[in-house]
Structures are given as C-alpha cells and as structure tokens.
Amino acid sequence: DTEVTQTPKHLVMGMTNKKSLKCEQHMGHRAMYWYKQKAKKPPELMFVYSYEKLSINESVPSRFSPECPNSSLLNLHLHALQPEDSALYLCASSQAYGDYEQYFGPGTRLTVT
C-alpha cells in the first residue's frame, strides 16, 4: 500500500480549463513536495511546503498554484496551462523540512490539449 496517494491518476485538460491535483500522505510527515517529470528525464522540484507554509518555489510559472490545507494534504491548482506542461506530476513527502529522504506518490499523468 502506498502511503502517499494522488488523484486523479490521469487528467486531460484544455488550455482554458481550471483543474486541481490532490495529494494526501499518511505518514505523519511535515514536509510535502510537488515535482514535475517529463519523459526520460529526472523529476524536477516545483514547490516545497513545511508545516503548511510554502518554503521553496523553484520559479514556477503562476499558472501553477500550490495549496497546503493541512500537513497531510497538498493541492496543485492548474489554470491556463500550455501543451508543454503535459507531464507526470509527482507529490512527495519527507519527515521534516531539511530531510532529504523523500517518498513519492503514484503521480498524476497530465495531458494539456
């Protein structure tokens, strides 16, 4: 059983749509992450939350808007995306901010048409 869950598994959206990706972790971790992974490339860090506060934004375009309602939940709100934003979006968690040992969820495969 995966302890980091993500919904939906797959998402197809048009460039004018607004959608959200959801992540939940069941490990009692205090840091949560969003990554983007393109085919045959390693994951790229987008955002890091620590105790529900945004700690790192890796210069991500504003069409991606993260939200952390509590220490177990992480959302990524999507608006006006481009086809090049199509990728696997991964959520991860670690015990605390500064802890590099991260556990990934199964990901959401996003296609922007």
Place this chain on the structure above:
Amino acid sequence: QKEVEQNSGPLSVPEGAIASLNCTYSDRGSQSFFWYRQYSGKSPELIMSIYSNGDKEDGRFTAQLNKASQYVSLLIRDSQPSDSATYLCAGGDTGTASKLTFGTGTRLQVTL
C-alpha cells in the same frame, strides 16, 4: 551547478548476475544519497538511503558510498527480470534544504 552523473545505459545483465550501477556527484558537501527505482510509466520508489562511507545492505541491494571519491553505487545481487527499471541516483543539495539533485538515471535490463 551541482550535478549527479549516471551512465544512461541500458545496462544489460543476465538473470542471476550482479548488476552494478554507479553515479558520481559534484556537491562535495552532500551527506545524503538515495537510490530510486522507477518502472516505465510509474513513480520513483525509494529503495536505498545511505549517509555514511562504506556499504549498506538491504536484502539483495547493497549501496556503497565513497565521499572522498564522490562516488555512489548500487549493487543488485541475483538480478531478476522484475529488477528491469530505471534507477535514479540522488544527492542532497547542500545549498537548498530538502532539494534533491537527481541523475538522469540508468536503465537496467535483466535478460532471461
């Protein structure tokens, strides 16, 4: 620019053999290293963490760290077809807490 370098492969080994995966890193201050296994179309799965020089064993997996040489390796004993995947090496970025620097991954193929 902090880097983790891996041979992209594919590395092909016969079933039952030892697979040896290697990576080098440029961030001399990094203290934490990780191996992730990623099956095609799936997410990365953490299989080994190593923080100290030397070897760390977990079942069929052994991670090795040599900080003086800035070298990390993963040995998989008695390789199985189910081990066929891409293996990502990652190191902790000392300049940014919680940020991992990933290598581009080595694709392993275990043949029957």
